[in-house]
Amino acid sequence: MGAVRLGLNLEFARYENGSFDWAMDRAADIGYKYVEPMVHWGRELLSEAGYFHSRSMLDDPLILKEAAESRDLQISSLSSHAPLAKPDIAVDYLKQSIRYAAECGAPMIQVDDGPVPTWTTEEENYGLMRYTLQEAAYVAERRGIAIAIETHGPYTATPAALDLLLKLVNSPALTVNLDTGNSFLSENDPHEWLENIVANVTHVHAKDISLADAAKYRGKIRGMLGCTCGEGVIDWERIVRTLAAADHDVVLSVECGSLDAATKSYHYLSEVIQRVGAPALQPSAIAKESS
Template identity: 25%
Template sequence: MDVGLFLLIEPFASVETQLQRVKELGFRRADITDTNAGGSMLGSAGFSPTVSLDENPFEVKRLFERHGITPSAVCAHALLLEPSNPGKYGTAEIMKAIRFAAAIGIRDVVTTETDARSEWAQQLTYEESIFTVAEKLYTPVQMAGDYGVRILLEPHGPITDTIRGMQDIFDRLGNPDALGVNLDTGNAWLGGTDPVEMARVFREKIHHVHWKDLGPEWEPKRGTMFGCGFSNIALGDGVIDLQGVCEVLRGCDIESSTLEIIGGDDVLVRSAEFLKDQGV
C-alpha cells in the first residue's frame, strides 16, 4: 500500500506549491484534495489548493507528473443529506469527478454525505436519510461502473460513520461493484464506531484509506461529531487502535492510502514509518 498526502500541507497555497512539498517530504502520491465546479477565485489566484472539475484533466495530470507525483483519488465530498440544490456540492459534482478521474486513469472518487446542515435534513428519519443518500448516488454509481471508476463512501457523517448505515446504503443501491469504501480511521472512531470492526466488516470493499490518529482530548466528543478534517499527531501516538486496523487490512489489495495529518514534517514522516512497520 503506497502512502501519500493530502494537498493541504501549506496554508493558502496552490496545488503546485502543495505538490512541491509532497515531493520534498519524499512522498510520491497525493489525493486531488479539494475540487470545485466552475472556477474558483482563490484557486485562480494561487491561494487555494483546489482543482476545478471543469478543468482539462490532462493539464492536472501533467502538473502532477512534473513533480513526480501520482494522483491517488479525486475527493468529491458532498452534502448528500441536503435537499437538491445547484448551489450545494452534490450529485452533479460527483458525476463531473467521475468523468475527470476516468479521463486520466484515476480509479477512485471519494464522497460522503456530511452532517445534516439544514433544519430539513436534521429532521429526516433514519430510513429517509438512507433513501436520500442512495437516491443522490444512484446515477453516479451506474456512471462510475460504465467509466471503470469506483465511488468510495467515506465515514464522515451520521450515516456513513456507522457500519449499519454504510451497509444499508450499499444494500439500497444493490451492492454494485462500482461502490466501495474509503476507510477514514479518525472519522469512524470519532463518530462512535470501532474502525477495526469497520475494517473487518468492509475488508473486501475498502479500496483506499485516510489515516488519522486522535489524542485523548477528543474522547469527550466521540459520538457527537462527524469528521474532524485532520489530525495533528503522528499515527500511533493517539488512542485509536491503528495496529488493529492494519492487522485487518494487511494483505488486502489496496493500492494507495493518504495521511490526513497536519503538523511538522517529522509527524508526516513518522506516520509513514508507522504504517511501514505495521506491514501495510
C-alpha cells in the same frame, strides 16, 4: 497479501494558505508517492489566487494529471465531497468529478453523506441518497471509477448505518473510504470496523486524533483534521496489518492539519509499514487495478 503505500490528502495546505502546486511540491518533497487532491465546480477566488489547494473542474483534467506525473506522484483519489441527500447539488457534481477522475488518472472519488436538508425525514433522505448514488454509479461503472463512501456523517456514523447506505444501490462502483479518525470520533472502534469490511475498503484516510481532542470531541462531532499519525489514539500497526492481509492494494492517505504533521506522519507510517512487512505498492498498481 495487499500492498500498502502512503499518500497525502492535500487538505493540510488549508491551514498553510498553500496553493495546489505548493501542496503537490511539498508532498513530493516529503517522499509521498500518492496524493489526494480536492476538486470543485466553477471558479473559487482563493484557489485562483493561490491561497487554497482545490482545483476547478473547469480546468483541463490533463493539467492535474501532468502536475502529478511531473512530480513522480500518482493520484489515489479525488476529494469530491457533495451532500448525497441534496441531488440538486450532488448529482451533476459527482458525475463531473467521475468523468474528471477518468481523464486525470484517478481510480476513484471520495463522497460522504452530509449535510442533509433541514426539512426532510430520514426515509426521504434515504430515497434522495439512493437517487444520487444510482445516478453517479451509472457514470462510474462505465469508466471503471470507484465511488468511495467516507465514514463522515450521520448515515455513515456506525457500521450498521454504513452497511445500510451501501445497500441502497446494487453497484460494484460503491466502495468504502474508512476514515480512522472520523470513525473513532463517532464512538466506534475503527480497527475492528476496518477488519470487518476490509474486503470493500478501497481507500483509507489515515487520521489520528490526539488524546486531548479525543476527550473533548468524541461523541460530539463526526469529523476533523487529525494530528500527527502516531501521536494519537489509533493503533497504526493494527491498521497496516489489516490492510496488508487484504487481497487488494490500498493507499493510506494521511489527512492532517499542517505541513509538520504531514512530514512526521510520513516518517512514522513508513516505519510502521516496513516493520509490519507490508509489501510496497508500485506507483501504477492502483491505476491498473481499477482499469
